[in-house]
Amino acid sequence: MADFDHSNKGHDHTHPHPLQADHAEPQTREQFLGLALNALLVEKGIYEPEDIQRTIEGIEMVAPETHGARVVARAWVDPDFKVALLADGFAAVKSLGLDPGYAELTVLENTPNVHNVVVCTLCSCYPRSLLGRPPAWYKSGEYRARTVREPRAVLQEFGVAINDDKEVRVHDSNAELRYIVMPERPAGTEDWNEDALAALVTRDCMIGVAVPKIRTHNSKL
Amino acid sequence: MNAGQRYDLGDRVRIDDRREPRHHRTPAFVKGQTGIVTRVCMDQAKPEDVAYFTMNGPRVPVYRIRMMQCDLWPDYTGKPDDTLDIEMHGHWLQPA
Amino acid sequence: MTQPVDPIGPHDIGGHIDRDHGGAVDRAEHDYAHWERLVDAIIYVLRDKDVMNDAAQLRVGIETLGDDAYARMTYYERWAASTAAACINKGIITQTELDAKIDTLMAEKGLTP
Numbered sequence: 001m002a003d004f005d006h007s008n009k010g011h012d013h014t015h016p017h018p019l020q021a022d023h024a025e026p027q028t029r030e031q032f033l034g035l036a037l038n039a040l041l042v043e044k045g046i047y048e049p050e051d052i053q054r055t056i057e058g059i060e061m062v063a064p065e066t067h068g069a070r071v072v073a074r075a076w077v078d079p080d081f082k083v084a085l086l087a088d089g090f091a092a093v094k095s096l097g098l099d100p101g102y103a104e105l106t107v108l109e110n111t112p113n114v115h116n117v118v119v120c121t122l123c124s125c126y127p128r129s130l131l132g133r134p135p136a137w138y139k140s141g142e143y144r145a146r147t148v149r150e151p152r153a154v155l156q157e158f159g160v161a162i163n164d165d166k167e168v169r170v171h172d173s174n175a176e177l178r179y180i181v182m183p184e185r186p187a188g189t190e191d192w193n194e195d196a197l198a199a200l201v202t203r204d205c206m207i208g209v210a211v212p213k214i215r216t217h218n219s220k221l
Numbered sequence: 222m223n224a225g226q227r228y229d230l231g232d233r234v235r236i237d238d239r240r241e242p243r244h245h246r247t248p249a250f251v252k253g254q255t256g257i258v259t260r261v262c263m264d265q266a267k268p269e270d271v272a273y274f275t276m277n278g279p280r281v282p283v284y285r286i287r288m289m290q291c292d293l294w295p296d297y298t299g300k301p302d303d304t305l306d307i308e309m310h311g312h313w314l315q316p317a
Numbered sequence: 318m319t320q321p322v323d324p325i326g327p328h329d330i331g332g333h334i335d336r337d338h339g340g341a342v343d344r345a346e347h348d349y350a351h352w353e354r355l356v357d358a359i360i361y362v363l364r365d366k367d368v369m370n371d372a373a374q375l376r377v378g379i380e381t382l383g384d385d386a387y388a389r390m391t392y393y394e395r396w397a398a399s400t401a402a403a404c405i406n407k408g409i410i411t412q413t414e415l416d417a418k419i420d421t422l423m424a425e426k427g428l429t430p
Binding site (some may be wrong): 016024025026027029030031032033034035036038039040041044046047052055056059063070119121122123132135136137139140141142143144145146148150154155158172 | 325328329330331332333334337338339340341342343344345346347349350352353354355356357358359361362365368376379380381387390391392393394396397398400401403409414415418419421422423426428430
Binding site for chain 2 (some may be wrong): 151164
């Protein structure tokens with residue numbers, strides 16, 4: 001399982017994913033602009049460096065495994081919670097002690113008849129309070145342009161084939177609503193505990209570009 | 222412009238295709254398209270206002286509108302039942 | 318579509334697969350560089366401090382960068398530029414101050430501004 005923990009461990013820069021080569025250290029004026037802006041805003045007393053540090057730390061504490069996946073796993077095991085979640089995602093997530101974000105949260109249930117996938121064509125709106133920062137591909141021109149128009153082809157590239165008799169429903173997240181997809185609970189997990197179930201629900205499942213997979217050698221029962 | 226009109230679940234609506242020089246959140250590919258209201262969401266401030274720091278403008282209803290992909294794209298290569306849902310602020314909608 | 322509708326701006330690309338965005342989705346995962354995390358955080362802090370109150374105020378700055386700039390710049394470069402423009406418009410900083418600070422920071426790293 002990929003490790004999404006990006007917390008800054010002092011000077012230990014062991015990252016699970018490489019930094020994009022041309023982004024790692026700022027080189028150009030455009031890349032220094034953010035650093036310059038930060039320096040000026042601190043100089044002018046708009047905020048303190050601690051405000052930035054605290055914000056980054058708060059952002060990095062949110063991961064799909066510990067946040068979004070918990071919501072889905074709870075809905076899988078608790079039918080009353082699932083009903084509440086589908087009716088009012090914001091309130092239901094709050095009831096778990098999690099931050100639903102500042103926008104209206106809608107949970108999209110995958111069923112035998114419908115597969116949901118989420119995109120923001122205009123920018124990159126994403127349920128950050130449950131999934132952390134979006135992956136670069138979610139913000140890419142290709143994902144934003146193609147998912148609304150040829151979703152099945154995009155899903156195929158991500159390794160998901162949807163049957164002909166199942167509807168693909170694309171959600172363009174363009175106002176102050178945020179979405180996560182609740183994937184279908186895989187068969188054979190009826191006796192699994194919540195932690196094991198949550199481990200099946202990846203970030204990509206909750207965007208809608210993956211479905212939960214039970215590894216045949218999975219020893220997480 | 223019927224900013225004040227309220228729609229109900231199941232209402233058929235058309236998304237305006239008017240020109241709007243200000244910031245707005247109606248993508249080109251849905252302008253002029255028709256769909257069904259599938260959810261009534263919370264009222265929101267208009268993006269046309271808040272983008273320019275007008276925070277006390279009138280709030281408008283927001284709806285989720287469902288459209289058929291075959292209607293949106295003449296060359297759609299998916300399946301006939303495939304759909305697309307998008308949020309739409311009330312001031313961008315007319316009855317269809 | 319019965320008739321083509323003009324995009325709002327360079328960001329309005331839903332369905333535009335016959336322009337630049339018809340290729341495969343690049344799924345490579347990357348950690349965010351420190352300067353990108355910083356830009357990301359600045360936006361939240363400015364909202365906490367009521368300097369900004371809505372993401373729309375920053376989206377509009379990105380949408381009006383111009384087609385070439387939008388295409389050329391990366392995601393957080395666009396956010397940084399938009400946030401800086403908003404701060405300049407609000408009179409918090411000036412373009413001159415910003416340019417000078419960029420020059421200084423680049424020189425400190427031995428880079429030619």
